[in-house]
Amino acid sequence: MGLLSPQDEAVLKQHLSAITKPVTLLLFTQTFGGSESGTVAKAILGEIAALNDKVAVVEKNFVLDTEDKAKYRVDKAPAIVILSDGDDTRMRMYGAPTGYEFVGLVEAILVAGTGKIDLDPQTLAWIQAVDKPLHLQVFSTPT
Amino acid sequence: MAAANPLITADAVEATEFMDLTRKYRVTGVPKTVVNETIEILGGLPEQDFVRAALEMPDNEPPTTA
Structure with missing residues (x-):
């Protein structure tokens, strides 16, 4: 039994079908001395990735993978870094x-x-400036 | 916002997991957004109001980000 119900999975799969570019979820966890939430995060990401073959999860060790930690400026764990076609989206x-x-x-x-940003054109212009x-x-x- | 501009980084932080940060930024209610360590936005705001607050735009003025 997964964390997502079959109904949730069906709805999520439908949403994820809009994806056109590969998405990588870099999950930084700490095995020793870390919290339980790392295990929960791993399970959730695994269930999402199982619904769309363009979504992949790559696990990183928060203590040992120092190069990636520095590259993506991750300073705490668990952390999820979202990559779009290999590029850092700067969303963590x-x-x-x-x-x-989860939403x-x-x-x-x-x-x-998808590369689509669902914002009002005026707001988007402010942000781009x-x-x-x-x-x-x-x-x-x-909750 | 981060997706729209390479200068912007957006972190979603689970407040109960990182109590040190919750204390540091005096998070007494959620959602609370902290921008560049200085600007604090409490609660969920409509899109334009949120962006105006995050960019410290005066009311009814274009953004001044320079």
Whole structure:
């Protein structure tokens, strides 16, 4: 029995069918001294990837894979780095993607896999005009 | 936002998992967004209001990001 119900899987599969570009989910976990949420994150990502062959999960060790950790500027685990056709989308998720976080993860995968950004043209223009680094951290809880 | 501009990085942080950050940024309610360590946006806002707040745009003015 997976974490997703058969009904959820069917709906998710339908959404993911819009993907045209390969999406890689880099999952950084810490085996020793890490939290249970790394195991939960791995299970969830595995179930998503099983629904679409353009979505792949690559596991990284938060302690040992120092090169990738530095490359993607990952400073805590569990972390999910979302790549679109191998390129960093600069979208990260920290912690297990359950509850509301799961919806955010699926939306991020769809943006990475379709290249489509569902924003109002005016808002998009404002964002594209930003000419200095901007780091957003959005805190949420599963429920 | 991150997908639309290579200068933008967006982290979704599960607040109960990273209590040190939750304390550091005084997260007392969710969603809470912290931009560049300084700007704080509490709650879910309509798209344009959120982006205006994140970019510190004055009301009814075009963005000033320089």
